[in-house]
Amino acid sequence: MSNLVIVGTQWGDEGKGKIVDLLAEYSDVVVRFQGGNNAGHTMVVNGEQFISHLVPSGILQKKICIIGNGMVVDPGVLITEIDYLKEKGVKIDPEVLLISQKAHVIMPYHKAIDAAREGCGKSKKIGTTGRGIGPCYEDKAARRGIRFIDLLDEDFEKNVRAVTEEKNFYLQSFHKLDTIDVDQLIKDYDGFRKILAPYVADISVFLDNAVRKGNRILFEGAQGTHLDIDHGTYPYVTSSSTISGNACCGSGIGPKRIDSVIGIVKAYTTRVGEGPFPTELFDDTGDFLQKKGAEFGATTGRKRRCGWIDMVMIKNAVRLNSLTGLALTKLDVLGGLDEIRICTSYAYKNQRIEDFPVSLNVLGECEPVYETVAGWEEDISSVRNMEELPDNTRKYLKRIEELSETPIDLISVGPGRNETIMVNHPFK
Numbered sequence: 001m002s003n004l005v006i007v008g009t010q011w012g013d014e015g016k017g018k019i020v021d022l023l024a025e026y027s028d029v030v031v032r033f034q035g036g037n038n039a040g041h042t043m044v045v046n047g048e049q050f051i052s053h054l055v056p057s058g059i060l061q062k063k064i065c066i067i068g069n070g071m072v073v074d075p076g077v078l079i080t081e082i083d084y085l086k087e088k089g090v091k092i093d094p095e096v097l098l099i100s101q102k103a104h105v106i107m108p109y110h111k112a113i114d115a116a117r118e119g120c121g122k123s124k125k126i127g128t129t130g131r132g133i134g135p136c137y138e139d140k141a142a143r144r145g146i147r148f149i150d151l152l153d154e155d156f157e158k159n160v161r162a163v164t165e166e167k168n169f170y171l172q173s174f175h176k177l178d179t180i181d182v183d184q185l186i187k188d189y190d191g192f193r194k195i196l197a198p199y200v201a202d203i204s205v206f207l208d209n210a211v212r213k214g215n216r217i218l219f220e221g222a223q224g225t226h227l228d229i230d231h232g233t234y235p236y237v238t239s240s241s242t243i244s245g246n247a248c249c250g251s252g253i254g255p256k257r258i259d260s261v262i263g264i265v266k267a268y269t270t271r272v273g274e275g276p277f278p279t280e281l282f283d284d285t286g287d288f289l290q291k292k293g294a295e296f297g298a299t300t301g302r303k304r305r306c307g308w309i310d311m312v313m314i315k316n317a318v319r320l321n322s323l324t325g326l327a328l329t330k331l332d333v334l335g336g337l338d339e340i341r342i343c344t345s346y347a348y349k350n351q352r353i354e355d356f357p358v359s360l361n362v363l364g365e366c367e368p369v370y371e372t373v374a375g376w377e378e379d380i381s382s383v384r385n386m387e388e389l390p391d392n393t394r395k396y397l398k399r400i401e402e403l404s405e406t407p408i409d410l411i412s413v414g415p416g417r418n419e420t421i422m423v424n425h426p427f428k
Contacts, residue, residue, distance in 0.1 A: 003217045004426055005247045005261045006327075008224030009317035011233075011271040013297065013304060014264040015329030015412060017041025020057035020220045022410075022417055026427040028215035029207070030058025032222065033250030034070040034240040036106060036136070037077045038129040039222035040297065044415040050088065054078045055097065056220050059090055063218075066203055069102035070240060070250020072136040073148070074111075075192035099196065100203040100252070101149040105189075107160070109167035109180050110135040116175040137239040139163075148200050151193050157186050204252025211257055216427065219247040225263075225317040226356075233360060236275030244321040262409060262426055263323040265314055265400070267331045270304040272297045276364040279307035279343045293333040308341040310368065311403040316356035318406050325409035325426060328397065332413045337375035340396060343368040344403060373399060381414040384421055 004023065008014040021043040024030050037053035044050075045060055054073060056065040067073060078099075082092050110132030118130060139145040144163055150156060161182055168179035210217060221242055226232045228242040240246070244261045248254060268289050271277050281289070286306045289295065295304035317323065334340055346353040346366035357363045376390040383389055389397075401408055411421040 005219040005244045007221040009263040012224040014266045017057045024058030024061035027218040030056040031066040032056045033068040035222035036072040067099045068251040069100040074106040094198040098201045104145045106132045134239040260324040310343040327410040329412040341370040345369045
């Protein structure tokens with residue numbers, strides 16, 4: 001297999017950063033195809049932690065990394081992240097990091113509008129990160145957005161003044177907030193343009209040439225399947241399409257170029273922000289998972305809600321993404337539990353539901369139907385092959401494969417690169 005897509009199967013935070021970092025060793029190019037700095041990918045190399053929000057996780061493997069057209073980018077945040085990685089000894093220059101000309105630029109008014117909506121109490125709280133992601137995607141759909149190619153254009157100032165006038169009217173008249181200083185905005189973004197211009201390129205052409213040369217391409221998704229704008233728990237979702245099909249749309253490559261899709265599955269379920277969560281735990285076990293798993297958002301620092309693994313969700317993700325394999329993460333966190341529960345279906349008004357409901361009213365009233373398996377006491381963080389895992393651990397993994405009808409290719413038993421069991425190598 002040469003071209004591989006990595007996606008999350010739950011509500012994000014499944015550990016995609018580590019898996020992308022690990023598999024980037026076997027690829028030539030790594031592409032982020034959606035989202036913005038509302039995502040945070042954590043990687044641990046030789047005991048040192050790295051967190052990226054915009055730069056693809058493959059940067060630590062010294063691969064060519066691409067910010068695709070499906071992303072929305074805050075240029076100030078990107079420059080800060082580049083500087084942060086450079087300070088940690090990571091090489092970043094226009095030879096290894098490319099930004100799509102068609103990627104949209106997050107502007108100060110996007111962040112102001114995002115924060116105003118979440119805090120005003122006039123509409124339903126979604127639980128956004130306040131980074132301006134949603135308002136930027138809105139402008140993209142409304143054909144009022146600013147792309148990187150526009151940032152480099154001589155008409156940039158004229159276009160920005162026109163859009164900012166409209167945004168300021170909205171901020172002042174509806175939210176009663178201070179307006180954006182358009183002169184300062186233009187000055188700041190002129191500085192960003194000078195720094196980032198060398199990184200901007202025609203990514204679709206670049207990727208086509210890479211495929212023709214036989215390069216291996218790894219597509220890195222952000223968030224998770226059930227935060228997808230179309231297929232997630234709407235409206236408690238992100239503003240982009242997080243499923244594997246968007247790897248093509250968000251990077252400018254055709255679907256025939258994709259060879260396989262790996263879905264990242266946390267060994268239990270977590271969620272940040274609002275929205276229904278059928279297997280959420282409010283007891284000591286939930287606290288155990290939250291504390292042992294260090295479940296805090298890499299971007300927001302918010303405590304994650306925790307619950308048992310939900311195979312109704314996972315089967316939904318298998319179908320939506322055409323998953324060819326799974327990568328199970330944080331399996332080590334379950335060590336020490338006497339028993340582990342697996343949600344195999346939902347109970348709703350005396351009915352058994354096997355498929356993930358679209359209606360949030362229905363989902364909110366669903367009770368998980370559990371299957372209980374024995375836990376294990378052993379510390380598995382040093383295990384590197386399946387045969388060394390405790391019997392109960394292997395039974396748990398086998399049941400996940402049976403219920404999802406998808407093989408487990410990788411198992412993460414710790415945050416480090418080497419703390420991984422490679423069952424079936426996705427690139428071999």
